[in-house]
Amino acid sequence: MPVPSARLRAPLTAVGVPVLACALALCGLGAWTATGRAGSPPHVAVTKAYVYQPLGSTRETAAFFTLTNDGGSADRLVKITSPDTAAPPALSEHRMTSSGAAYRQPVGSAAVPAEDGLTMTPHGTDVTVRPKGTWLPGEEVSFTLRFAYGKPLKVRAVVVRPGTETDRPLRP
Incomplete structure (x- = not known):
């Protein structure tokens, strides 16, 4: 498989980093919700x-x-x-x-x-x-x-x- 050209790598990196950050944030929020504490009111x-x-x-x-x-x-x-x-x-x-x-x-x-x-x-x-x-x-x-x-x-x-x-x- 040929290596992507530099012109193709720059846009993929620019899009890939925010997508990866969002995916990590969603995983963290999912774990917090799974523990039952998300949205739990004060008591x-x-x-x-x-x-x-x-x-x-x-x-x-x-x-x-x-x-x-x-x-x-x-x-x-x-x-x-x-x-x-x-x-x-x-x-x-x-x-x-x-x-x-x-x-x-x-x-x-x-x-x-x-x-x-x-x-x-x-x-x-x-x-x-x-x-x-x-x-x-x-x-x-x-x-x-x-x-x-x-x-x-x-x-x-x-x-x-x-x-x-x-x-x-x-x-x-």
């Missing part, structure tokens, strides 16, 4: 919820949630509401100044990665809340967590002393 659940008891004359405190997402797609926590707070709860992150002072910075949303989750802590992401009345350890505070893609989740967070957490089972 977020709350496994822990607690809120610090306000101390002294402090009007604000913080709530913390541990969220898991065993779905195939990421989601975002975009809003939190509560009938038990004097002002709407706000997502925030703790930041440090160059002099070492801590402050809260409001954030619009928090990522809940696929096949992972989000654990809120006093040194990272949390929810700033202002109680309507006095909250005592052991009481429960109602929250509704709203997500960009998933269903809203209603949860009751237990009030604990600052610096502690709770192992109490969650109640919807």
Whole structure:
């Protein structure tokens, strides 16, 4: 069989490379689909919820949630509401100044990665809340967590002393 001329090889190479790239991409997408993860929606659940008891004359405190997402797609926590707070709860992150002072910075949303989750802590992401009345350890505070893609989740967070957490089972 004769060797193709240079004039024929150049167009075949120009067409062949994109066709090969598309074929490889289709094989990869087919494998992803075969594993059952393609198009799998987020599936977020709350496994822990607690809120610090306000101390002294402090009007604000913080709530913390541990969220898991065993779905195939990421989601975002975009809003939190509560009938038990004097002002709407706000997502925030703790930041440090160059002099070492801590402050809260409001954030619009928090990522809940696929096949992972989000654990809120006093040194990272949390929810700033202002109680309507006095909250005592052991009481429960109602929250509704709203997500960009998933269903809203209603949860009751237990009030604990600052610096502690709770192992109490969650109640919807």
